[in-house]
Amino acid sequence: MVDKVLRRVNGQNQQYTPITSSAGAADAGKIPALGADGKLDPTLYNAGSGPASRSIPASEAIAAGKLVNMYANAGVVNVRLADNSNGRPAHGYVLAAVASSASATVYDLDGVNSQLTGLTPGSTYYLGTAGGVVTPALDATSATAGSIDQKIGVALSATELDTDDYDYVVL
Known part of the structure; x- marks a missing residue:
């Protein structure tokens, strides 16, 4: 209202x-x-x-707060869920849910993602699977071989993650 x-x-x-x-x-x-x-x-x-953002077509449904990966889809930049297990580093995040084939407002990794839950304030978070975040960082073990270890940011509260554009390492 x-x-x-x-x-x-x-x-x-x-x-x-x-x-x-x-x-x-x-x-x-x-x-x-x-x-x-x-x-x-x-x-x-x-x-x-x-906040720095841009409108990019989504190639799959993406929920609010999820980290996204930008990639070339038939010569056009699209976004999909970032994922540490399948070679999709995070390039940004969305604050609002978006349907597949709709335009997503993608925010750069240098702002506050305010659409998360269950974070521990002061903890550092890393790229997880399906656009999520995890803590602690992945260790280089045979179980994580080929996974992406990408620092995302520090939790400001249970729902806010202060993100930054960190580089990633393939384990």
């Missing part, structure tokens, strides 16, 4: 619902409102400010 404000139109008071996202120039002069998460939608920021 978005709170309404009053505005004066042709001498009469009218209720007006502020916008929670922007379509660009068509929304010039409109009043913004905070979204359900209590924050401004990234479409309301000036270009070059706010």
Whole structure:
């Protein structure tokens, strides 16, 4: 629910619902409102400010908070779940679920992924399977041979992971 404000139109008071996202120039002069998460939608920021993200087609369904891998799919960059067991390093994450073939808003690994659960604040997390995270890091054993060991970031809370773009090692 978005709170309404009053505005004066042709001498009469009218209720007006502020916008929670922007379509660009068509929304010039409109009043913004905070979204359900209590924050401004990234479409309301000036270009070059706010979290770095891009829209990329998803080649599979991806849940909110999952780490994603960018790859060439028939000559077009797509995203899929990052996975330490099958050679798919993490390049970013999504904050909203996306269906297969839909456009995913992919955030760079240098922001806060706020869509996770069960994290231990202060703990370091690494790429897991199916877009998830694990702790501790993988050890180089015969059971993990060929897996990716990629540091992802440090938990700020039970639901927030401060990510960074670390390099990875194939064990």
